[in-house]
Amino acid sequence: MGKINFTNFNKRKIMKTTKWIYTLAFALVVTLAATGCHTHKPVGVTQLPGESAPTVPDQTSQNTLPPGNQLSQSEQVQPGSLATENLAEFEGMIEDTNALAANTIHFPFDSSVIRKSEKTNLEAVATALGADTNLKLLIEGNCDERGTEEYNRALGERRALAAREALAKLGVDPSRVRTISYGEDRPVDPGHDESAWQKNRRDDFVLLHPKM
Amino acid sequence: MKNNNLHLLKIYLPIFLVVIAADFARGQNEINIEQNITVMGLMKPVPVALDGFSGEVASVLKFDLYVQGFSFVSDDAAQYIINGSNSDRVQGRVIDRFAKSTILSRSYIGANLRRQAHAFADDIVLAITGKKGIAQTKITFKARSEIYVADFDGHNYQAVTHDSAIVAAPAWAPGKLALYYTSYKLGNPDIFYHDLRTGQRQLIAGYSGLNTSAAVSPDGLKVAMILSKDGSPNVYVCNADGSDLKRLTTTSEDSSPCWSPDGQWICFATKINERRILAKVSASGGEVQRISTAGVSNPTEPDWSPDGKWIAFTSQMGEFDICVVPADGGDATTLVRGEDPSWSPNSRTLIFTRETNYQHALSVLDAPTKQVKDIPRILENDSQPAWAK
Numbered sequence: 367m368g369k370i371n372f373t374n375f376n377k378r379k380i381m382k383t384t385k386w387i388y389t390l391a392f393a394l395v396v397t398l399a400a401t402g403c404h405t406h407k408p409v410g411v412t413q414l415p416g417e418s419a420p421t422v423p424d425q426t427s428q429n430t431l432p433p434g435n436q437l438s439q440s441e442q443v444q445p446g447s448l449a450t451e452n453l454a455e456f457e458g459m460i461e462d463t464n465a466l467a468a469n470t471i472h473f474p475f476d477s478s479v480i481r482k483s484e485k486t487n488l489e490a491v492a493t494a495l496g497a498d499t500n501l502k503l504l505i506e507g508n509c510d511e512r513g514t515e516e517y518n519r520a521l522g523e524r525r526a527l528a529a530r531e532a533l534a535k536l537g538v539d540p541s542r543v544r545t546i547s548y549g550e551d552r553p554v555d556p557g558h559d560e561s562a563w564q565k566n567r568r569d570d571f572v573l574l575h576p577k578m
Numbered sequence: 579m580k581n582n583n584l585h586l587l588k589i590y591l592p593i594f595l596v597v598i599a600a601d602f603a604r605g606q607n608e609i610n611i612e613q614n615i616t617v618m619g620l621m622k623p624v625p626v627a628l629d630g631f632s633g634e635v636a637s638v639l640k641f642d643l644y645v646q647g648f649s650f651v652s653d654d655a656a657q658y659i660i661n662g663s664n665s666d667r668v669q670g671r672v673i674d675r676f677a678k679s680t681i682l683s684r685s686y687i688g689a690n691l692r693r694q695a696h697a698f699a700d701d702i703v704l705a706i707t708g709k710k711g712i713a714q715t716k717i718t719f720k721a722r723s724e725i726y727v728a729d730f731d732g733h734n735y736q737a738v739t740h741d742s743a744i745v746a747a748p749a750w751a752p753g754k755l756a757l758y759y760t761s762y763k764l765g766n767p768d769i770f771y772h773d774l775r776t777g778q779r780q781l782i783a784g785y786s787g788l789n790t791s792a793a794v795s796p797d798g799l800k801v802a803m804i805l806s807k808d809g810s811p812n813v814y815v816c817n818a819d820g821s822d823l824k825r826l827t828t829t830s831e832d833s834s835p836c837w838s839p840d841g842q843w844i845c846f847a848t849k850i851n852e853r854r855i856l857a858k859v860s861a862s863g864g865e866v867q868r869i870s871t872a873g874v875s876n877p878t879e880p881d882w883s884p885d886g887k888w889i890a891f892t893s894q895m896g897e898f899d900i901c902v903v904p905a906d907g908g909d910a911t912t913l914v915r916g917e918d919p920s921w922s923p924n925s926r927t928l929i930f931t932r933e934t935n936y937q938h939a940l941s942v943l944d945a946p947t948k949q950v951k952d953i954p955r956i957l958e959n960d961s962q963p964a965w966a967k
């Protein structure tokens with residue numbers, strides 16, 4: 367009964383209200399005439415569904431949802447829709463986070479422009495990759511905590527892509543380079559001041575070795 | 579015969595007068611509703627007296643009504659008196675003091691007292707404002723490293739993922755018990771569809787680079803999102819199952835797409851001529867058009883109201899503020915501190931993220947009156963709420 371009320375809006379609702387008011391008015395007058403006072407008993411009853419019963423589609427009931435199934439690449443639907451991606455070429459590669467840890471580059475606030483002073487770091491990364499096409503690179507873009515979350519996720523990606531582009535100019539084939547943005551989710555310094563923020567606005571470089 | 583007529587008049591004249599009075603009172607309500615629609619942030623709350631309820635029922639009613647534009651006063655100062663009881667079940671009435679009439683009288687059985695109180699709150703809102711209430715709606719949000727769903731007030735929360743992975747930007751599929759969200763579980767930010775009834779999940783976008791910020795079209799058939807597979811983060815659209823992918827923008831620094839309720843437009847944050855702005859693009863592609871947000875700068879995270887009239891967004895001028903602007907652009911109104919607003923289904927209330935002591939928590943804001951209630955922090959860093967519609 368209550369549900370019908372919820373779904374009636376605007377004109378229908380107003381028409382209903384008018385009808386209802388007339389009915390109420392009549393009932394009120396009749397009651398007053400008959401008894402000289404009016405009743406306190408509620409006129410309507412709403413029956414709510416039990417706790418475990420799903421109600422409307424956007425309502426979940428308490429603690430009855432199954433957990434999400436295991437995620438895996440093989441569950442990709444729509445064969446062909448992922449044709450443009452080359453992530454598969456990077457799958458299973460061994461991440462070496464130490465090799466290029468000293469070459470992390472840092473960015474100005476809210477910017478993905480690479481400072482000229484980072485040139486030596488980028489050259490070191492390009493040299494490490496060298497001509498051995500078995501070696502690949504993962505660039506992790508990161509932000510400080512200022513900026514909204516999804517904005518920062520895009521900003522981190524722009525920082526990683528900027529480094530990929532700079533490396534391409536140094537002769538690194540972009541198809542050997544994968545980017546990932548962690549936005550503001552992975553600060554190296556959990557502080558909340560400029561010295562922490564400076565460290566957090568960065569690209570980390572991870573050398574990828576072929577799987578054994 | 580004459581005597582008889584007089585007798586009839588005695589009965590029908592009072593009926594006629596009551597009906598006139600009731601119609602007049604309803605007319606006043608309609609004026610209130612009209613003002614709610616046109617003046618964000620400046621409306622006065624509707625004063626009500628709440629009598630006879632206790633414990634959880636009283637606190638539920640207070641929360642639900644406060645975030646829908648009601649304030650609590652004594653009987654003398656009230657426009658409406660809400661009284662009743664909750665001994666074994668919730669029952670109550672709403673009396674319009676001006677029209678001197680009972681406009682709602684109802685009791686509730688089944689479920690539990692909390693849900694009965696929410697149902698009563700919705701009936702109160704409908705009886706007084708003519709608008710469907712939000713007390714029985716749901717939200718999704720991220721907390722720590724999982725996606726959660728909960729009642730709109732944060733109660734009955736439940737993790738729907740158990741991946742221990744970075745997650746982001748959950749969004750409801752309209753009218754379905756299903757979500758889209760970003761998960762790093764497979765080593766890359768990918769967009770998944772998650773049927774909450776069965777637990778089945780499908781990869782929707784797992785391209786090289788960034789796949790995030792899924793937004794489902796109002797008819798549920800399309801998904802807008804941010805991908806960077808072609809070299810920069812831009813707005814793309816695909817079918818609900820991930821097929822038929824199409825790039826919509828080549829602007830720089832795009833983020834956070836959302837849909838107009840008619841499904842014609844996608845609004846997003848971007849940068850044009852070195853200025854961060856809100857813009858919109860036709861869902862079928864075309865020119866990017868600016869949406870003016872006069873008076874504030876650095877807008878991000880737009881959300882288009884379901885009635886089509888407003889766009890809520892975050893502006894950043896030092897701090898984050900929740901703002902609204904008419905959907906065609908114009909003067910922006912700053913409401914309260916906070917970020918990442920999401921409209922309720924009835925286009926009145928917003929849920930958003932508020933930062934205190936460097937931790938995110940959720941808050942609910944009644945946009946017309948600027949009344950805010952915090953949702954008790956569920957875990958550390960609850961953020962990115964999205965209202966089920």
